[in-house]
Amino acid sequence: MRxxxxxxxxxxxxxxxxxxxxxxxxxxxSGIVLFAALGYDPGRALTSFFIKPIADVYxxxxxxxxxTPLLLCALGLAVGFRGGIWNIGAEGxxxxxxxxxxxxxxxxHDAEPGWLLPAMVMAGAAGGAAxxxxxxxxxxxxxxxxxxxxxxxxxxxxxxxxxxxHGPWRNPHGFNFPQSREFGEGAAxxxxxxxxxxxxxxxxxxxxxxxxxxxxxxxxxxxxxxxTGLAPGAAAYAGYPVSRIVWAGFIAGGAMxxxxxxxxxxxxxxxxxxxxxxxxxxxxxxxxxxxxxxAIGILFASLLVALLYLGGETAQxxxxxxxxxxxxxxxxxxxxxxxxxxxxxxxxxxxxxxxx
Amino acid sequence: xxSDAPKPPLIQLSGIVKAxxxxxxxxxxxxxxxxxxxxxxxxxxxxxxxxxxxxxxxxVAPDAGEIRWQGEPVAIDGPAAARRLGIxxxxxxxxxxxxxxxxENVALGAGVEGRDRKALAARIAALxxxxxxxxxxxxxxxxxxxxxxxxVEVLRCLLEEPRLIVLDEPTSVLTPRESDALFATLRxxxxxxxxxxxxxxxxxxxxxxxxxxxxxxxGKRVGECDPRMESAASLARMMVxxxxxxxxxxxxxxxxxxxxxxxxxxxxxxxxxxxxxRGVSLGVHAGEIVGIAGVAGNGQSELLAAIxxxxxxxxxxxxxxxxxxxxxxxxHRRKLGLAVIPEExxxxxxxxxxxxxxxxxxxxAGEGLVKxxxxxxxxxxxxxxxxxxxxxxxxxxxxAGADSLSGGNMQKFxxxxxxxxxxxxxxxxxxxxxxxxxxxxxxxxxLIALRDQGAAILIVSxxxxxxxxxxxxxxxxxxxxxxxVVAEEEAGRExxxxxxxxxxxxEAEAHAA
Numbered sequence: 001m002r003x004x005x006x007x008x009x010x011x012x013x014x015x016x017x018x019x020x021x022x023x024x025x026x027x028x029x030s031g032i033v034l035f036a037a038l039g040y041d042p043g044r045a046l047t048s049f050f051i052k053p054i055a056d057v058y059x060x061x062x063x064x065x066x067x068t069p070l071l072l073c074a075l076g077l078a079v080g081f082r083g084g085i086w087n088i089g090a091e092g093x094x095x096x097x098x099x100x101x102x103x104x105x106x107x108x109h110d111a112e113p114g115w116l117l118p119a120m121v122m123a124g125a126a127g128g129a130a131x132x133x134x135x136x137x138x139x140x141x142x143x144x145x146x147x148x149x150x151x152x153x154x155x156x157x158x159x160x161x162x163x164x165x166h167g168p169w170r171n172p173h174g175f176n177f178p179q180s181r182e183f184g185e186g187a188a189x190x191x192x193x194x195x196x197x198x199x200x201x202x203x204x205x206x207x208x209x210x211x212x213x214x215x216x217x218x219x220x221x222x223x224x225x226x227x228t229g230l231a232p233g234a235a236a237y238a239g240y241p242v243s244r245i246v247w248a249g250f251i252a253g254g255a256m257x258x259x260x261x262x263x264x265x266x267x268x269x270x271x272x273x274x275x276x277x278x279x280x281x282x283x284x285x286x287x288x289x290x291x292x293x294x295a296i297g298i299l300f301a302s303l304l305v306a307l308l309y310l311g312g313e314t315a316q317x318x319x320x321x322x323x324x325x326x327x328x329x330x331x332x333x334x335x336x337x338x339x340x341x342x343x344x345x346x347x348x349x350x351x352x353x354x355x356x
Numbered sequence: 357x358x359s360d361a362p363k364p365p366l367i368q369l370s371g372i373v374k375a376x377x378x379x380x381x382x383x384x385x386x387x388x389x390x391x392x393x394x395x396x397x398x399x400x401x402x403x404x405x406x407x408x409x410x411x412x413x414x415x416v417a418p419d420a421g422e423i424r425w426q427g428e429p430v431a432i433d434g435p436a437a438a439r440r441l442g443i444x445x446x447x448x449x450x451x452x453x454x455x456x457x458x459x460e461n462v463a464l465g466a467g468v469e470g471r472d473r474k475a476l477a478a479r480i481a482a483l484x485x486x487x488x489x490x491x492x493x494x495x496x497x498x499x500x501x502x503x504x505x506x507x508v509e510v511l512r513c514l515l516e517e518p519r520l521i522v523l524d525e526p527t528s529v530l531t532p533r534e535s536d537a538l539f540a541t542l543r544x545x546x547x548x549x550x551x552x553x554x555x556x557x558x559x560x561x562x563x564x565x566x567x568x569x570x571x572x573x574x575g576k577r578v579g580e581c582d583p584r585m586e587s588a589a590s591l592a593r594m595m596v597x598x599x600x601x602x603x604x605x606x607x608x609x610x611x612x613x614x615x616x617x618x619x620x621x622x623x624x625x626x627x628x629x630x631x632x633x634r635g636v637s638l639g640v641h642a643g644e645i646v647g648i649a650g651v652a653g654n655g656q657s658e659l660l661a662a663i664x665x666x667x668x669x670x671x672x673x674x675x676x677x678x679x680x681x682x683x684x685x686x687x688h689r690r691k692l693g694l695a696v697i698p699e700e701x702x703x704x705x706x707x708x709x710x711x712x713x714x715x716x717x718x719x720x721a722g723e724g725l726v727k728x729x730x731x732x733x734x735x736x737x738x739x740x741x742x743x744x745x746x747x748x749x750x751x752x753x754x755x756a757g758a759d760s761l762s763g764g765n766m767q768k769f770x771x772x773x774x775x776x777x778x779x780x781x782x783x784x785x786x787x788x789x790x791x792x793x794x795x796x797x798x799x800x801x802x803l804i805a806l807r808d809q810g811a812a813i814l815i816v817s818x819x820x821x822x823x824x825x826x827x828x829x830x831x832x833x834x835x836x837x838x839x840x841v842v843a844e845e846e847a848g849r850e851x852x853x854x855x856x857x858x859x860x861x862x863e864a865e866a867h868a869a
Contacts, residue, residue, distance in 0.1 A: 218731060
């Protein structure tokens with residue numbers, strides 16, 4: 001007996017909708033086993049993972065705050081991924097976006113002109129796009145592998161931020177902590193609710209969903225990007241400008257990540273510090289694929305991954321579950337989701353040696 | 357040796373069944389090849405020939421059925437088992453490493469024996485001499501012409517001393533002369549008592565070479581015959597299951613304006629093993645079909661790329677509708693009336709993962725399928741439906757995925773998509789490659805109809821018979837040079853065959869003078 005993978009001749013429509021539910025059921029089942037085996041009350045553990053973080057209005061706003069950068073980054077990345085452009089460096093582009101916007105905020109700290117916040121939005125997007133332009137240029141000009149270049153540039157960006165907040169941009173009155181001065185009032189993203197961190201950026205991110213949907217699924221540019229990703233030969237045959245599509249994919253991903261970085265710096269954080277993002281740029285890659293590179297799917301995926309972030313923290317605080325265990329549980333959910341997604345398109349078959 | 361009992365055949369397959377998801381590739385197929393026999397396996401694309409061959413090679417395991425080797429039941433559970441029995445394969449697509457020498461290539465498959473390169477080279481030379489397969493063992497494969505590469509494949513197979521040799525469409529890449537040389541070798545091998553299974557869809561070759569033929573259709577064995585006693589038409593009927601009416605070329609109208617002009621076109625190769633175009637000059641006029649013959653890898657793809665704009669050339673060396681376009685991208689050339697049917701259907705002419713409606717947008721965006729930067733999906737679906745109706749494409753509708761169509765239907769779709777744009781110049785590469793006979797005739801009729809509407813058509817093909825059947829003027833390309841292009845009546849198989857192997861230098865010079 002051997003086990004073999006076969007592509008399904010046809011994908012049943014109900015399977016596409018049933019798999020996320022199946023994955024959820026499998027995650028719950030294995031979660032119960034996991035938590036029970038480690039001596040935690042499975043009911044309480046699951047409640048603190050999935051229910052408690054969003055049981056009140058504050059929890060819901062926190063979910064939106066976490067989902068915002070994930071959503072922004074993943075929407076931008078999806079443009080490139082559809083075109084077969086593997087921009088792995090959204091984390092770095094996010095960081096540069098934060099640096100560009102934060103630099104502006106610090107430079108006009110005392111003047112605080114009225115145009116400061118819009119200028120910071122532009123600077124964040126432009127900074128991210130400029131950082132993404134480097135791997136795009138290397139790919140188009142030298143055919144350098146963009147997975148490597150974009151990933152390595154992430155660490156360059158993180159080091160640059162570290163240098164700035166340890167050195168020239170360090171707050172002179174900050175007791176030597178490696179962080180900049182707090183941004184002024186005019187450089188802070190307006191909040192939407194009293195007593196919560198929910199900010200205007202969330203609305204921008206929500207507006208980006210229909211925009212990305214039109215670009216990816218309805219526009220001719222999106223069509224050209226898709227063809228380039230699926231069949232580069234067909235794109236060449238049809239005469240699509242391949243290098244322009246590489247640029248479009250990188251610029252979209254970089255600008256959106258830079259925007260996310262600007263919002264983190266000018267929103268929840270309010271200053272520059274060595275770590276702007278707890279890995280949003282990397283998690284966004286998972287979000288993009290979990291959402292099947294579809295704008296609506298990415299919206300739901302970003303909410304789910306944000307919930308996993310929050311739930312993991314709640315479970316650690318409430319039940320003293322170690323971070324390793326919550327990490328395993330988060331991994332299980334993603335594993336089941338991606339695995340069942342795979343099985344929609346393929347089936348496992350036990351084959352016997354032919355009775356010859 | 358008991359002589360009264362009939363000797364069992366070399367290999368006997370009975371009741372072979374192999375199912376793939378959604379298709380029964382082999383449905384209770386029987387086939388036997390005797391020692392000393394050249395046996396043809398005939399069938400259209402998708403008839404199940406390749407699957408059956410893969411089962412014999414041990415690459416694919418059958419779901420049911422029995423294989424007997426010299427009367428003994430055997431299991432062929434891997435390529436190594438097939439080799440041990442004495443089954444040798446020569447595949448349609450070459451499996452040689454370009455940057456290695458002939459000996460090194462052979463050594464890769466020869467295992468322990470391959471370690472002594474000198475002895476191996478000597479064996480190769482000896483085998484080559486015995487079977488008339490002239491090859492220099494020390495040459496690098498990328499220097500070899502296609503016919504020579506095939507000889508290397510045959511030699512590599514012979515080194516294993518096979519009892520049964522299976523050749524999968526071996527002549528599809530050969531000139532007529534090279535084919536004749538291969539047939540002489542095969543007859544010699546059969547005379548030594550080896551069995552030969554010859555897979556082809558070229559009916560004239562099968563009639564000339566084979567003593568028996570097994571015909572497959574849609575996964576089933578439909579019969580066995582002696583091809584020498586059949587006509588090409590009767591063999592075709594067995595393969596297709598219906599009469600096939602070949603397309604009639606008719607007489608072209610007087611040639612009109614020059615829609616394509618190549619002027620002393622030089623083009624460096626795109627990759628180190630590619631072919632450079634050298635001084636190619638060619639004109640194609642409205643209302644005529646010009647056919648360019650040639651063995652694969654002699655500059656056809658470079659020629660097409662220079663015309664379509666995938667490769668750029670000096671501006672004046674390519675003119676479409678009298679406009680110099682050598683430095684212009686494909687979109688610009690399409691606006692001047694160019695339409696292209698590329699060689700590969702999926703991955704180039706169409707995207708496998710997309711629907712037919714979306715594939716219509718691929719090149720017909722200018723037909724009102726895109727407005728204000730947005731794809732108009734209703735218009736795209738309507739366009740796809742029009743192609744499906746007008747060109748008899750068998751598909752579930754405009755939402756059907758391109759990968760759900762058979763090769764012939766996909767080709768009809770691509771052809772229809774290009775033709776509905778009313779091209780002034782149509783360039784087609786191997787338009788009926790791998791397409792069944794019925795669909796091929798339909799494609800030929802459509803091309804001729806387009807010509808009669810006044811379009812200029814350029815066809816590049818390896819299939820000489822096809823070119824002679826539908827072209828008004830014919831030439832050949834060899835090592836990046838173009839032969840003279842003459843009227844079909846003056847061309848003749850023999851002459852074009854010689855041109856395909858590069859024998860036109862003196863003639864070309866006389867022509868130019």
